[in-house]
Structures are given as structure tokens and as C-alpha cells.
Amino acid sequence: MNIKKSNLFYSNKMARIYLMSVERTIGEQAMQKVYDLAEVPADDRPPPNNYARQFDFVYMGAINTALGQMYGYRGEHALTTKAGHDSFTHGLAEYGPITGASDLALKAISLKIRMRIGLKAITETMTKFSDQTTTIEDGGDYFIYTIHRCPVCWGRQAEKPICYSSISLLDAGLRWISRGKHKFKLEEVACHAVGDKSCIIHIWKEPIA
Ligand SMILES: [Zn+2]
Structure with a gap:
């Protein structure tokens, strides 16, 4: 290599x-x-x-x-x-913005709002502590988590999206956000390794039953 x-x-x-x-x-x-x-x-x-x-x-x-x-x-x-x-x-759970957002898990606010706040804390932490620029947007039925510069697939080529660790990091984050009660559908819909501009993961708002 x-x-x-x-x-x-x-x-x-x-x-x-x-x-x-x-x-x-x-x-x-x-x-x-x-x-x-x-x-x-x-x-x-x-x-x-x-x-x-x-x-x-x-x-x-x-x-x-x-x-x-x-x-x-x-x-x-x-x-x-x-x-x-x-x-x-x-x-990530030990970084400031995440611990700062941790008490939101205790507050009686709706799951969707907790998701919004928690995912924002995750993206801000990733952006602050690495050169992995990450953003979160609302896509209606799902959130759009975009990794604009992705270390996971850096320099790689593949036929389908390969940023598995980014998906599982979010999966663990969503467990924290939902106090361990819910699991959510996550799908990497674009990946730099297959030729897309960014790596994009959709996070469905409705938990898996
Ligand atoms: Zn990637």
C-alpha cells in the first residue's frame, strides 16, 4: 500500500x-x-x-x-x-457536549425532541474533536446525518456503503437518547467510497416496534 x-x-x-x-x-x-x-x-x-x-x-x-x-x-x-x-x-459519551446533554434523558420531554437535541450534541462533538465535519438535518420522517469528511471510508472504494462503525456509533447514541428503550432504523444511503460526495445516514424517527 x-x-x-x-x-x-x-x-x-x-x-x-x-x-x-x-x-x-x-x-x-x-x-x-x-x-x-x-x-x-x-x-x-x-x-x-x-x-x-x-x-x-x-x-x-x-x-x-x-x-x-x-x-x-x-x-x-x-x-x-x-x-x-x-x-x-x-x-463520545465522555466528551463535554454529550455529558452536558445527558440530563435531557431524565427530563419529561418527547422522544423526538430528545432525538433532535441528542443527535445535535453528537454531531457537534464529532465536529469539535475531529476534522470529521458532521451535520444533522430534518428530513421529515427521518433525520439526515451527513458526514462531509469521513475518516471511516477515507481512501477506500466499494460497491455499496461501508461506514458500518458510523451506523453503530449512532445506534449506541440513540440507545442513550432513548434511555435504552428503543431501537431505530438506520440506513447509509450515500457513501464517499462508492463515489458520493458525502456519507449520509438516515435515522428514522419512529422506533422499531
Ligand atoms: Zn464514509
């Missing part, structure tokens, strides 16, 4: 949580192979536990590519889905 830096950065802490999640499942030895394939610098195996924006997007994409090479589509899907969940529960 010939790594070309993006000069866009993910926070060390979020990348660390993601990578440690994968390592917990596949073990230390296999993880070294992932790092080798993805050409991750020695100091970043894993990156330090701090909020600095230093982990180049290109390594996030390359790590996911390596997981696909080593474990196939299903393996990559399972590993990155878990890593996305862990990124919310062990990472």
Missing part, C-alpha cells in the same frame, strides 16, 4: 478506543498485522489517550481495509460495528 496522508485528523482518544476494541476481539498478534498492513506509525499503535487531533484519516480507512483483507466482508462488518458501539459508549 502507498499511504498518502489526508492531513485531516481524528482525535487520538477516539482512534484509540476504536483500535483497542478491535484488538480485544482479534488479539494482540493479529492487531500488529493490521497495523502493518495499514502502515500505522509505531507511536500510534495505539495512539495516546488524549484529545489531540493527530490520527490521520488515512489510517482509519487503511485499518478498515486491512480488516476486510484479513477477515472478509462479514468479519470487517462485525469488528467495525463493535468498534463503533464502543466509540460511543467508551468515548
Whole structure:
């Protein structure tokens, strides 16, 4: 592989949580192979536990590519889905805007308003602590979560959307928003890896029964 830096950065802490999640499942030895394939610098195996924006997007994409090479589509899907969940529960949930919005889960406000506030907090946190610019809009029956610059599929090409960890991060976020009571339909409808401008996930407002 010939790594070309993006000069866009993910926070060390979020990348660390993601990578440690994968390592917990596949073990230390296999993880070294992932790092080798993805050409991750020695100091970043894993990156330090701090909020600095230093982990180049290109390594996030390359790590996911390596997981696909080593474990196939299903393996990559399972590993990155878990890593996305862990990124919310062990990472994003500790960032200021999310903890600040946490008491909204206790207030007697409607689920749709909690979704609006909670999703906004998630997008603002992603934008503040990484170069992953993210926005949320109302699309009527669903919210439109747009990742304008996506680390997950950076430098990758695919036939269908592949940002599984972004979907599972939102899935975990929505569990927090709904106090663990509801699950929501999520669908990645556009992905940079298949040639779209941005990665877009639709979040249906009506919970799955
Ligand atoms: Zn993407």
C-alpha cells in the first residue's frame, strides 16, 4: 500500500478506543498485522489517550481495509460495528457536549425532541474533536446525518456503503437518547467510497416496534 496522508485528523482518544476494541476481539498478534498492513506509525499503535487531533484519516480507512483483507466482508462488518458501539459508549459519551446533554434523558420531554437535541450534541462533538465535519438535518420522517469528511471510508472504494462503525456509533447514541428503550432504523444511503460526495445516514424517527 502507498499511504498518502489526508492531513485531516481524528482525535487520538477516539482512534484509540476504536483500535483497542478491535484488538480485544482479534488479539494482540493479529492487531500488529493490521497495523502493518495499514502502515500505522509505531507511536500510534495505539495512539495516546488524549484529545489531540493527530490520527490521520488515512489510517482509519487503511485499518478498515486491512480488516476486510484479513477477515472478509462479514468479519470487517462485525469488528467495525463493535468498534463503533464502543466509540460511543467508551468515548463520545465522555466528551463535554454529550455529558452536558445527558440530563435531557431524565427530563419529561418527547422522544423526538430528545432525538433532535441528542443527535445535535453528537454531531457537534464529532465536529469539535475531529476534522470529521458532521451535520444533522430534518428530513421529515427521518433525520439526515451527513458526514462531509469521513475518516471511516477515507481512501477506500466499494460497491455499496461501508461506514458500518458510523451506523453503530449512532445506534449506541440513540440507545442513550432513548434511555435504552428503543431501537431505530438506520440506513447509509450515500457513501464517499462508492463515489458520493458525502456519507449520509438516515435515522428514522419512529422506533422499531
Ligand atoms: Zn464514509
